[in-house]
Amino acid sequence: MDYFNYIDNKLWCEEVPVDEVADELGTPFYLYSHRTLTRHFRVFEEAFADIPHITCFSVKSNSNTAILRIFINEGGGADVVSGGELYRALKAGVDPEKVVYSGVGKRTDEIEYALRSGILMFNVESSQELEAINDCAGRMGKKAGISLRINPNVDPMTHPHISTGLKENKFGIDIERSLDEYRQAKKLDHVDIIGIDCHIGSQITEISPFVDALGRLKKLIYLLREEGIGIKYLDLGGGLGITYDQETPPHPQEYARAIIDASKDIECTFIFEPGRVIVGNAGILVSRVLYTKSSDDKNFVIVDAGMNDLIRPSLYDSYHHIQPVILKDRESFLADVVGPICESGDFLAKGRKIPRLNNGELVAVMSAGAYGFTMASNYNSRPKVPEVLVKDDRYYVIREREDYSDLIRGEEIPAFLYESAEL
Ligand SMILES: *Cc1c(COP(=O)(O)O)cnc(C)c1O
Helix, strand or coil: CCCEEEECCEEEECCEEHHHHHHHHCCCEEEEEHHHHHHHHHHHHHHCCCCCEEEEEEHHHCCCHHHHHHHHHCCCEEEECCHHHHHHHHHCCCCHHHEEECCCCCCHHHHHHHHHHCCCEEEECCHHHHHHHHHHHHHCCCCEEEEEEEECCCCCCCCHHHECCCCCCCCCEEHHHHHHHHHHHHHCCCEEEEEEECCCECCECCCHHHHHHHHHHHHHHHHHHHCCCCCCEEECCCCECCCCCCCCCCCHHHHHHHHHHHCCCCCCEEEECCCHHHHHHHEEEEEEEEEEEEECCEEEEEECCCCCCCCHHHHHCCCCCEEECECCCCCEEEEEEECCCCCCCCEEEEEEEEECCCCCCEEEECCCCCCCHHHCCCHHHCCCCCEEEEECCEEEEEECCCCHHHHCCCCCCCHHHHCCCCC
16 A cells, blocks of 8 residues: 555646656655555554554664654654664664664774664674674673674575575574573673564565464573573564565555464563555656667666665565556556666666657656665666655655765875876
């Protein structure tokens, strides 16, 4: 359910016509619907209303501070994976006690920053990291709240690049070794064991992997309690999938019901780290067709957005629905929708049957709200595109378009390079 709809053959975001934004701001740009974002967050929140929980939005899926602020206003926390993400979440006004910090490679300065900020807990991914956190906390005269990120070895049945809870993945601590790891943690003076955590992957469209993972964590919680290690927080990560094409992921209510059923006898506060399911279908990328060309049996539609703006198709072979902003009677044809980047891997769709598009026309790349702008780069020295938030009949630029001077910010040509060349 989203608020991108055609009215009289024109695409609208809430009560704003998409072509008007394009005319005023130029293309490409990301366009988000406030109503959709709020709705998705509330549906998720309300699904878990019966159990104590914190919804920590996964900042890496969409890190714009205005977007973060929407969820903070709804009572949400943040799941961060870097000092930079923590900075963003704090700038947006997050309650530090609702922040969890995940990731396999936390640096000392990042750990210190998180300790200074008073976050709820670190999701620890290795024994060396555990020691580093203990050392930092000791130096700072603090106690670090921690949970261990368990790798439960369950197959999330998703794309291999976005599965994280299998033995061969770099994430978390082997479930077989986790009891020992907790015992080690208990011996440390400057950490406070408060939780257990897992995050098994992304774009998961079945319930069973979540329930399997939860079952494995539950057993561990009982074993830990027998040893006097109390677990207050059970962090089940994120990963719930969305519909990009034909997928039929469980509704957050079904997901919640299964989890609530499977966790009846554990008294824990749950933490969830949803990203994609909240923002994925709440944003689109709007682009303009620059040229079309055909060679032998191939048609190309060249648009002004490329893999540097939206890398998911190139990186994961992801499907994004691509549609004209203005509908009219037209035949469809088989085409590659490609960007201006000098890479053959620069495409938004390959061999896709789409309505025949002409140069100058606007296209909407759907379901681009998650891992869209956050993965954007300046490759080919292309300024990053603006992010725009629609609320009702108004729109707000929540990140302005970069200009050429942004591209070389921080660069310096050393003086010797200006001296006349020596022979
Ligand atoms: C990426 C990530 C998430 C969010 O995943 P989604 O699939 O977007 O819900 C949550 N937790 C951790 C640790 C992550 O790395």
